[in-house]
Amino acid sequence: MEPSPFRGVVACLATMHGKQWALRPLLRRRLGMSVRVASVDTDALGTFTGEVHRVGSARETVVRKARLGMAATGSPVGLASEGAFGPHPAAPWTPADLEYVALVDDRSGLTVVESALSVETNHSHLVTDGRDRAAVLVFLRRVGFPHHAVVVRPAAGPGRPVKGLRRLADVLAAVRRAAVDSDDGTAVLGADLRAHVNPTRMRVIAAAGRRLARRLAAPCPACAAPGFGPVGAEPGLPCRDCGTPTPRDASLISGCGRCPYRSSRPVAGAADPGSCPACNP
Numbered sequence: 683m684e685p686s687p688f689r690g691v692v693a694c695l696a697t698m699h700g701k702q703w704a705l706r707p708l709l710r711r712r713l714g715m716s717v718r719v720a721s722v723d724t725d726a727l728g729t730f731t732g733e734v735h736r737v738g739s740a741r742e743t744v745v746r747k748a749r750l751g752m753a754a755t756g757s758p759v760g761l762a763s764e765g766a767f768g769p770h771p772a773a774p775w776t777p778a779d780l781e782y783v784a785l786v787d788d789r790s791g792l793t794v795v796e797s798a799l800s801v802e803t804n805h806s807h808l809v810t811d812g813r814d815r816a817a818v819l820v821f822l823r824r825v826g827f828p829h830h831a832v833v834v835r836p837a838a839g840p841g842r843p844v845k846g847l848r849r850l851a852d853v854l855a856a857v858r859r860a861a862v863d864s865d866d867g868t869a870v871l872g873a874d875l876r877a878h879v880n881p882t883r884m885r886v887i888a889a890a891g892r893r894l895a896r897r898l899a900a901p902c903p904a905c906a907a908p909g910f911g912p913v914g915a916e917p918g919l920p921c922r923d924c925g926t927p928t929p930r931d932a933s934l935i936s937g938c939g940r941c942p943y944r945s946s947r948p949v950a951g952a953a954d955p956g957s958c959p960a961c962n963p
């Protein structure tokens with residue numbers, strides 16, 4: 683294995699939410715890179731609780747966030763992470779957590795983004811007026827409270843969310859208050875998705891970080907720049923029953939973040955007839 687081009691490099695990590703706990707040990711171990719926290723207001727780029735709406739995709743935001751830390755610290759190497767919660771792309775009824783991690787290196791003009799998708803998420807909420815105590819307790823158990831914090835806000839109207847709640851008495855009081863403040867008399871109780879109070883999410887961020895580290899350890903076969911890895915896929919995997927090309931990936935394309943070199947690797951096997959346009963139109 684070649685020596686890591688990031689050995690001894692200090693990267694700034696833009697975070698207010700303790701993401702260094704997930705990323706620092708693995709980047710040091712796998713790349714020899716040190717991580718210094720840049721305490722910039724990352725909430726300015728969007729919050730899960732809706733006070734600030736994110737502009738652009740999570741993939742764009744993670745690069746912008748890394749640049750925010752670089753601008754604040756003057757460091758030429760920046761790191762950031764950004765999550766997106768929503769339906770799983772292949773199973774829309776299953777909630778999923780998609781975490782992006784980016785490295786921006788202005789010394790070499792390199793930007794590498796990696797991601798990890800997990801169905802391990804407590805992303806959910808309950809609308810309640812607080813009177814059904816049992817329903818509140820069932821919800822709290824389901825989201826892993828109190829190891830995972832929760833957020834409470836009025837269901838309707840301008841009231842602000844109360845975040846980071848980890849004591850039952852505080853949750854019940856916040857629900858009552860939010861229900862009274864709400865135009866419709868109910869509160870929304872939800873999982874707090876910020877990384878430092880959500881260990882489930884922190885694990886997915888670490889998984890994305892491991893993929894980033896692996897990729898940064900892979901040099902481009904053409905120009906030797908670090909960060910060679912997946913950039914896309916080509917559909918057309920043949921149907922197992924009739925051989926018709928399906929929308930499933932037939933080959934995986936790897937690319938370089940600096941030069942135009944691309945290579946493709948065929949996907950083994952055949953597609954399920956369920957995804958075949960001839961067998962299952």
Ligand SMILES: [Zn+2]
Nearest residue numbers: 902905938941
């Ligand atoms: Zn290259």
Ligand SMILES: [Zn+2]
Nearest residue numbers: 921924958961
């Ligand atoms: Zn078919």
